[in-house]
Amino acid sequence: MSNILEVQSLSKYYGDKAALNDVSLDVPKGQVFGLLGPNGAGKTTLIRIINQIIDADSGTILVNGEKLKPSHIKLIGYLPEERGLYKKMKVGEQLLYFAQLKGLSYADAKKKVRSWMDKMEIWEWREKRIEDLSKGMAQKIQFIATVIHQPNLLILDEPFSGFDPVNAELIKNEILELKDKGVSVILSTHRMESVELLCDHIAMINKSRKVLDGSIADIRQQSKTNQYHLKLRGHLADHPSNWQRVEGNFGYEKFLIQLNGHSTNQVLEEAIQFGDILGFEEVIPSIGEIFIQRVKDTDHE
Amino acid sequence: MNKIFLVIKREYLARVKKKSFLLATLLTPLVFPTILGLFLWIAMSERESESLRIIEVIDESNQFRLESSGQYAFSFSDRDREEAKEMVKSGERYGALYIPPIDLEKPLGIVYYSEKNPSMTLIGNLETTLKRKIEEIRLYNSGIDPEVIAGLRTNVNIRAITLDNAGEEKMTNAMVNYGLGFITGILIYMFIFIYGNQIMQGVIEEKSSRIIEILVSSLRPFQLMTGKIIGIGAVGLTQFLIWIILISAISSLVMGYFGMQMPQQQALELANPEAGKMIEGSTGDMGQYMQVIQDINFVKLVLTFIFYFIGGYLLYGAFFAAIGAAVDTPSDAQQFMFPVTIPLLVAYFGLFIFVLDDPNSNISFWLSIIPFTSPIAMMGRASYGVPFFDLALSMGFLIIGFLFTTWLAGKIYRIGILVHGTKVNYRTLWRWVKTA
Secondary structure (H helix, E strand, O other): OOEEEEEEEEEEEEOOEEEEEEEEEEEEOOOEEEEEOOOOOOHHHHHHHHOOOOOOOEEEEEEOOEEOOHHHHHHEEEEOOOOOOOOOOEHHHHHHHHHHHOOOOHHHHHHHHHHHHHHOOOHHHOOOEHHHOOHHHHHHHHHHHHHOOOOOEEEEEOOOOOOOHHHHHHHHHHHHHHHHOOOEEEEEOOOHHHHHHHOOEEEEEEOOEEEEEEEHHHHHHHOOOOEEEEEEEEOOOOOOOOEEEEEOOOOOEEEEEEOOOOOHHHHHHHHHOOEEEEEEEEOOOOHHHHHHHHHHHHHHO | OHHHHHHHHHHHHHHHOOHHHHHHHHHHHHHHHHHHHHHHHHHHHHHHHOOOEEEEEEEOOOOOOOOOOOOEEEEOOOOOHHHHHHHHHHOOOOEEEEEOOOEOOEOOOOEEEEOOOOOHHHHHHHHHHHHHHHHHHHHHHOOOOHHHHHHHOOOOOOOEEEEOOOOOEEEEOHHHHHHHHHHHHHHHHHHHHHHHHHHHHHHHHHHHOOOHHHHHOOOOHHHHHHHHHHHHHHHHHHHHHHHHHHHHHHHHHHHHHHHHHOOHHHHHHHHOHHHHHHHHHHHHHHHHHHHHHHHOOHHHHHHHHHHHHHHHHHHHHHHHHHHHHHOOOHHHHHHHHHHHHHHHHHHHHHHHHHHOOOOOOHHHHHHHHOOOOHHHHHHHHHOOOOOHHHHHHHHHHHHHHHHHHHHHHHHHHHHHOOOOOOOOOHHHHHHHHHHO
8 A cells, every 4th residue: 555545535515615525635655745725725624634623524535545533543643724732731741641642651652752852952841831932942842742643644734834944944854854754744835845845746726626636746747838948149139929038138038939839959940040049948837836827727717 | 531531631630730729729718707707706896886876766655665775775855856856967866766646556657767778677676676565555555464474475486397208307497408508509500600611711722722623633522522521520529629628627626616615604604594594595596406407418418419519510511611612712702601691590599589498389399400400409409308209300300401511512612613713603603503
């Protein structure tokens, strides 16, 4: 079994409004899976169903090939977008409590608390209350609370929102480290740069439907529109009309060229007549651009 | 099950370990007796220091020789009504009693003048005094010797004895039963409100600090809700137990102290046989109260109390949890408090107006059967002794009642805790109940 999680034709309605409409996706083991989509698209609903916080109206979810059941809670670590801690509770007790709630025995939970707090170098904070900690400290505690029971599947909803850059970097490294240990991660986020940096695979949801699904490389390849960037220096008074000027202030001009059935060599032969070619490169859209384009396309449908 | 226990443990320890809990637990049993003692002391010292209140009597027919009592002295100086009123206004007299020449068969037209509103007790005292005087005069007029009349006066004290099925006779005393029903009923009422509010605050805290989503990804909302209700209830029971222990310790200390003083009675008796007799009379009353208290089946009463204490708390606790889940801040909770407050107030007033007055009336029966009022109302009946069938019926309904409210509240709770920033009204709540 190579998928840790399989979602099959999942639907959820709030009254007449669909939050999820026949969504299916597979999360491969040991990969970082990006779940993208604008606000209100249905990401949180999907995540809540996987976490057994709410029930789906129809469809099935398989974890390691088994139908979702209460004992799976122990396999999943969840960092919600809306998160918090008991302000009046001591750090150590709080982590112990969350670990035990996830199903760890008292002795195991104690060991884990110790090792994580040592790792994050915050063991001396164990007797402090959350309200006495800085926000960055509390964020670290929050992350430990998510991973303390050694989940096989980590679900992070906007993990970087509210984190300062230092902690965001720390969390990012932790995520990659966990991935190396074989943990599968579902990352729901708006931050496209972290998607491209971290994710192996993405799925996009818009207006309760899945609109895109695949590995990052595949998606970018598929989203190519046969467009090339041409950089050249020369006499450009009457360049072909299908060349679209992009920029041109640094001693050269940059054009966007649509192939329109021609081969790249044919385009280059034509270009040579206009000057010295400095660069010729295929345009591969970024995930961010694909995201925006997809949202626009599906909004019009 | 294990997870519910974890929640119970957390809720319990988080509260019991607070300093405020320790303070409230230790001070409350001291505060109430202290306040009571203070009031008594103030009242006593006021009575002692108070100058005698003089009431001017204008007796047109000259036949009422009223005897002054400890607090009031009557002055007879043949002034007329206007003069007496002036004396009251100038502060020379506390009040003026005007008795016109009256028909003894139909004494009308008696007026009391005073600067301030007279107290009920004062008017009542004057009425009793005058009534007795008129009776005396009328008896005298019909030819009976006043000495005979004085000899005929007697104090009556009825001893009430109930016969139970076992054929045993038990002495009852309405005062003692009233007091017990009153105290236990009020305790349950207060317990429900104080700890119900803590449930609500706790739910709101988890919701507003956004910890809730982490929690419900680890356990079912229903487990979280029941764990919280039971944990906070356990805090209440702990506090209550400590109070019982403290109060009984303090009262046995106090009793011991007064017990030491008892020999004084004998000394008093030697010096003044009259005073000795008076004390004997009063200890006779005390003895009767003691007898009544001893006759009450305390084990049964305490068990009944604990059952309704817990049952009532669980019934309303679920509602408090649901309210907390439906709102974002405590101030939003006001609008939903109505359905909780009203039945509790009905039970509270029902206890005073109907149940304690007549524990076996129809309305008392229903108040003690309906689960929303029974925890408070039944205590009023239980102190007098209640038929087994009524008790069993009421307890059965209370169990069904709290299972029902917990089920209903659970539906509201599991949706409410995840809803933020939406204005929730009763219609929304109903929709949640239907969809969940």
